[in-house]
Amino acid sequence: MINIQDELRAKAKELLKKKKVNVLIGYGSLNENDLPKPIFIREEKDVDMLVWNPFCINNLGKYLLKERGKIGIVAKGCDVRSIIGLIQEHKIKRENIVILGIRCPGIIDIRKLPDKGNATRLHMERKNNVVMVGGKKMQFEEVCYDKCLTCKYPSPIEADFRFGEEVKARKENEGDSVSKLESMNIEERLKYWDARFEKCIRCTACREICPFCYCERCILDETIPAWVSRSTDLSDTRLFHMIRFLHVAGRCVDCGECERACPMELPLRKIVKMIEKDIKEMFDFEPGTSLEDIPVLAQYNIEDREDFIR
Amino acid sequence: MTEKVISREKIQDLLKKLGESYNVFAPVQDEGKVLFMSLENSSRDVVLEFKNALKPPKEVFFPQTDILFTFMKTTDGVRSEDAQRKKSKPNLIFAIRPCDVQALQLFDKVFSGDYQDSLYLERREDSIIISMVCSEPQETCFCTSVGGSPVTAEADIILTDLGDQIFASGLTESGEKILEDRNFKTATREFMDKKKEAHSRAEGSMKEVFNMNKISEIIGKSFEKPFWNDISRRCINCYTCTFLCPTCHCFDITDVKRKGGGERIKTWDSCMSPLFTLHASGHNPRGEEYSRWRQRLFHKFKYLPDNLGLLGCVGCGRCLDTCPTGMDIREILNIVISEDKTKE
Amino acid sequence: MNNIYTPDIMKVEEIKQETSDIKTFKLIFDDKSKNKEFTFKAGQFCQLGVFGEGEATFCIASSPTRKGYIECSIKEVGKVTRAFHELQVGDTVGFRGPYGNWFPIDTMKKKNIIFVGGGIGLAPLRSLIWNCLDLRKDFKDILILYGARSISDLVYKDELKEWEERKDIQFVKTVDPGGEDKDWDGEIGFVPTILREIKPSPKNAIVVTCGPPIMIKFSVQALDAMGFTPERIVTTLEMRMKCGIGKCGRCNIGNLYVCKDGPVFSYDQLFTLPDEY
Numbered sequence A: 001m002i003n004i005q006d007e008l009r010a011k012a013k014e015l016l017k018k019k020k021v022n023v024l025i026g027y028g029s030l031n032e033n034d035l036p037k038p039i040f041i042r043e044e045k046d047v048d049m050l051v052w053n054p055f056c057i058n059n060l061g062k063y064l065l066k067e068r069g070k071i072g073i074v075a076k077g078c079d080v081r082s083i084i085g086l087i088q089e090h091k092i093k094r095e096n097i098v099i100l101g102i103r104c105p106g107i108i109d110i111r112k113l114p115d116k117g118n119a120t121r122l123h124m125e126r127k128n129n130v131v132m133v134g135g136k137k138m139q140f141e142e143v144c145y146d147k148c149l150t151c152k153y154p155s156p157i158e159a160d161f162r163f164g165e166e167v168k169a170r171k172e173n174e175g176d177s178v179s180k181l182e183s184m185n186i187e188e189r190l191k192y193w194d195a196r197f198e199k200c201i202r203c204t205a206c207r208e209i210c211p212f213c214y215c216e217r218c219i220l221d222e223t224i225p226a227w228v229s230r231s232t233d234l235s236d237t238r239l240f241h242m243i244r245f246l247h248v249a250g251r252c253v254d255c256g257e258c259e260r261a262c263p264m265e266l267p268l269r270k271i272v273k274m275i276e277k278d279i280k281e282m283f284d285f286e287p288g289t290s291l292e293d294i295p296v297l298a299q300y301n302i303e304d305r306e307d308f309i310r
Numbered sequence B: 001m002t003e004k005v006i007s008r009e010k011i012q013d014l015l016k017k018l019g020e021s022y023n024v025f026a027p028v029q030d031e032g033k034v035l036f037m038s039l040e041n042s043s044r045d046v047v048l049e050f051k052n053a054l055k056p057p058k059e060v061f062f063p064q065t066d067i068l069f070t071f072m073k074t075t076d077g078v079r080s081e082d083a084q085r086k087k088s089k090p091n092l093i094f095a096i097r098p099c100d101v102q103a104l105q106l107f108d109k110v111f112s113g114d115y116q117d118s119l120y121l122e123r124r125e126d127s128i129i130i131s132m133v134c135s136e137p138q139e140t141c142f143c144t145s146v147g148g149s150p151v152t153a154e155a156d157i158i159l160t161d162l163g164d165q166i167f168a169s170g171l172t173e174s175g176e177k178i179l180e181d182r183n184f185k186t187a188t189r190e191f192m193d194k195k196k197e198a199h200s201r202a203e204g205s206m207k208e209v210f211n212m213n214k215i216s217e218i219i220g221k222s223f224e225k226p227f228w229n230d231i232s233r234r235c236i237n238c239y240t241c242t243f244l245c246p247t248c249h250c251f252d253i254t255d256v257k258r259k260g261g262g263e264r265i266k267t268w269d270s271c272m273s274p275l276f277t278l279h280a281s282g283h284n285p286r287g288e289e290y291s292r293w294r295q296r297l298f299h300k301f302k303y304l305p306d307n308l309g310l311l312g313c314v315g316c317g318r319c320l321d322t323c324p325t326g327m328d329i330r331e332i333l334n335i336v337i338s339e340d341k342t343k344e
Numbered sequence C: 001m002n003n004i005y006t007p008d009i010m011k012v013e014e015i016k017q018e019t020s021d022i023k024t025f026k027l028i029f030d031d032k033s034k035n036k037e038f039t040f041k042a043g044q045f046c047q048l049g050v051f052g053e054g055e056a057t058f059c060i061a062s063s064p065t066r067k068g069y070i071e072c073s074i075k076e077v078g079k080v081t082r083a084f085h086e087l088q089v090g091d092t093v094g095f096r097g098p099y100g101n102w103f104p105i106d107t108m109k110k111k112n113i114i115f116v117g118g119g120i121g122l123a124p125l126r127s128l129i130w131n132c133l134d135l136r137k138d139f140k141d142i143l144i145l146y147g148a149r150s151i152s153d154l155v156y157k158d159e160l161k162e163w164e165e166r167k168d169i170q171f172v173k174t175v176d177p178g179g180e181d182k183d184w185d186g187e188i189g190f191v192p193t194i195l196r197e198i199k200p201s202p203k204n205a206i207v208v209t210c211g212p213p214i215m216i217k218f219s220v221q222a223l224d225a226m227g228f229t230p231e232r233i234v235t236t237l238e239m240r241m242k243c244g245i246g247k248c249g250r251c252n253i254g255n256l257y258v259c260k261d262g263p264v265f266s267y268d269q270l271f272t273l274p275d276e277y
């Protein structure tokens, strides 16, 4: 871990010094007791704030749309997929970004640590699959993010520089969460989701954090007509999520940020997974896996077997 | 002040009794989260072993969606009717933390004054506040830095968890009346000592995270400082920090159409959203992201103290705990304070 | 307890098309007794709503001296204002108000009054203008300078004619260069330019201004150069509003809430506020 951080800093310094980038988006901490947060480094002297540790969770890809000029960005395997997606959608140009790709061994979900890891999280060590948190031994699988358990692309598909040792794809099996939902009938499923949507406070964190929710005028904020009212009535909240997820279908790369950002802990990745599965089955498409791909719902194929499209 | 104790296993019974005369809101478990919920028509068990609820109980008096009135189209126009707010029983909040009680002081001021907000005030009328001392404040708590304390509250009753027994101090007449219930026993010397000990332990565990001295004044001087853009850069302008804040009280008023009529609703809103101040012309006085963070900080630490004499932050730590980008109000305040020093 | 958010029901009595996107609505209370009781002061605003579409903020554009009705001039810009433009005579609207402070009419008495208005900014001034004209003896010289982008953007055209013909006031109308036609008998030029040409004396005078921000900015500069001190220049501000009563939290400039502490401000007040409006 330590050497990834050192290498990152050295590379960042070089890029800023040679003016290869005018900003570097990475993870940083004010002091060593701090969880890493997104930071924007513009000067060489600030490079020492850059950190890499098993708590670097934010998908920084979202911030590419906020910066101008040449941008350096630290990205994990999963994050790189969203960057590829944004390039495919012409939101950013490949030549304007420098990807510092990290071969990611998985990230720890502080919500899974006792007391959110408060006070203890910084005294954490990891040896292979065992993590020591505040003197307590835990299996990595118990405390890492769910998405890390099934990550297919822990090593960046696309990058200018790569850091860390090669990490193999982990097993593709999301604890049957999707199949369990699929086996429910419509009423059961509605009941399952309503019990969760009821808790949604419509803080829009899931939308604001999503790299693909970048529309300047979001339909969810539209007032003429107001498709979704400001009421937290279940019918409105259902619609809120349905619309948002339909708009990211075929683009969502399961970075998991929506679920992580949700303060009310809604299991949004269950929807993500279902959409991912549908897109794969219907279109044999996996978003954000190749720069050459055209996003599946932006493609037009004259041979399409569906009649309506001709 | 009446001082009593109640044994832990009697709490459910007490709440059941209180439920006869009050609509009781208490902390319950919901898939790993602790939330305040009405115990009416609910079989959930109340939890006492919690740090603080994910969402502050402000919604008991200020629900996220509040129907102002309903209206229906009639032959000669539109008729509006005040929404029926059944208030058969007054509200009671059980085991609310001292910081969240302090926040209600601010709410009381905001929603009264020249214009009395009956929706809030009617729910608040005759309400009972039973607070619970924070025996183990969290890492993210900083109530003492904003003039509060983990062990005192402007409540009717304040409870202290002593393990098997729970210590109860009645602070108001209505509070003392509740303590007359048979479940409460007179507190012996031993329990009083234990309570004292618990309080000093709790207070001792708090550290000052920034220096409150002249905070309004210092912040007041920082409006034009160049650092705002830098320090709020990673904020994505969601509403998490404001919706979960026990003192945030901003709202929107919109209409919902229903068949043959509709309703006008009051819903939580947030100064972190660009839509909050956007004019129909497209002009936006707080169009820049950093100006919204600045507004949030200024409102809490300058405008509210100036206008209502109370801070808009009670140090509950929810905003920094739930922010998806790790924005930490303590950190920002410290930057503002230290930048002020460097200039002098 | 009264629900402060429930509006009074009003009926649309008359609709007048002022320009292509501005209409003036004459409204009367459904409750006849309310029509007699209702009072307000020039400069105050109200929340008017179309049920099902929502509420929006409008200044009361009629004079408090004309009892029994109110008038609002509404420019179609969005959801609620569009709904207003679809209303017919006889339709129902909701009214909350009057809210906010008002023009300092008492301190204006025995003084020379200068009105500087632009576009739909004449609406709040109109309330005060008629208020002053109905009590003409109380005031000294009255100058009204009103401009718009083009002839078709001028509001209250009938009243402009009336003011033009009155002998007891000075009335100047202008359109931006290019906004005139061959029959135009007013000035041609931006409001601040014409203001400089008229060069009113600051002696014993108060200026009341409302219009587009750019017009106000340059007019205030011109007035400053002529020797008008900031406390004698009064304006009315617009912010996005919802409650109108200082609760919903969105209309503040610094610690002042435009709905409660405004919308009328003098320039010496504005200079102390952060530039966030």
Ligand SMILES: Cc1cc2nc3c(=O)[nH]c(=O)nc-3n(C[C@H](O)[C@H](O)[C@H](O)COP(=O)(O)OP(=O)(O)OC[C@H]3O[C@@H](n4cnc5c(N)ncnc54)[C@H](O)[C@@H]3O)c2cc1C
Pocket (backbone or CB within 6 Å): A220, A221, A222, A223, A226, A227, A228, A229, A230, B252, B253, B254, B255, B279, B280, C045, C054, C055, C056, C057, C058, C059, C060, C061, C072, C073, C074, C075, C076, C077, C078, C079, C080, C081, C082, C120, C123, C124, C237, C238, C239, C240, C241, C263
């Ligand atoms: C003091 C003052 C005086 C004014 N006087 C005048 C005047 O005399 N004449 C004039 O023309 N203008 C006046 N204005 C300006 C006027 O208030 C605005 O032009 C008006 O508010 C625009 O409203 P709108 O609904 O048409 O605009 P929009 O920008 O379309 O507003 C959209 C509306 O939809 C609501 N909304 C947002 N999201 C939703 C949702 N999901 N569901 C339902 N509803 C939603 C919003 O809250 C808002 O009410 C004044 C403003 C102020 C502050």
Ligand code: SF4
Pocket (backbone or CB within 6 Å): A199, A200, A201, A202, A203, A204, A205, A206, A207, A258, A261, A262, A263, A264, A265, A266
């Ligand atoms: S982040 Fe969670 S609470 Fe917020 S809008 Fe999304 S689902 Fe709802």
Ligand code: SF4
Pocket (backbone or CB within 6 Å): A082, A206, A209, A210, A211, A212, A213, A248, A251, A252, A253, A254, A255, A256, A257, A258, A259, A272
């Ligand atoms: S929908 Fe959620 S998982 Fe998918 S890209 Fe957006 S934030 Fe990531």
Ligand code: SF4
Pocket (backbone or CB within 6 Å): B234, B235, B236, B237, B238, B239, B240, B241, B242, B272, B319, B322, B323, B324, B325, B326, B327
């Ligand atoms: S500070 Fe955090 S919670 Fe608040 S708006 Fe910004 S990103 Fe959201």
Ligand code: SF4
Pocket (backbone or CB within 6 Å): B241, B244, B245, B246, B247, B248, B300, B312, B313, B314, B315, B316, B317, B318, B319, B320, B329
């Ligand atoms: S600003 Fe943050 S810490 Fe302060 S009261 Fe609000 S949520 Fe709690």
Ligand code: SF4
Pocket (backbone or CB within 6 Å): B242, B247, B248, B249, B250, B269, B270, B271, B272, B295, B296, B297, B299, B300, B312, C249
């Ligand atoms: S911080 Fe923002 S949302 Fe909270 S009360 Fe103040 S203005 Fe309203």
Ligand code: FES
Pocket (backbone or CB within 6 Å): C240, C241, C242, C243, C244, C245, C246, C247, C248, C249, C250, C251, C252, C257, C258, C259, C260
């Ligand atoms: S309009 Fe609500 S506070 Fe001013």
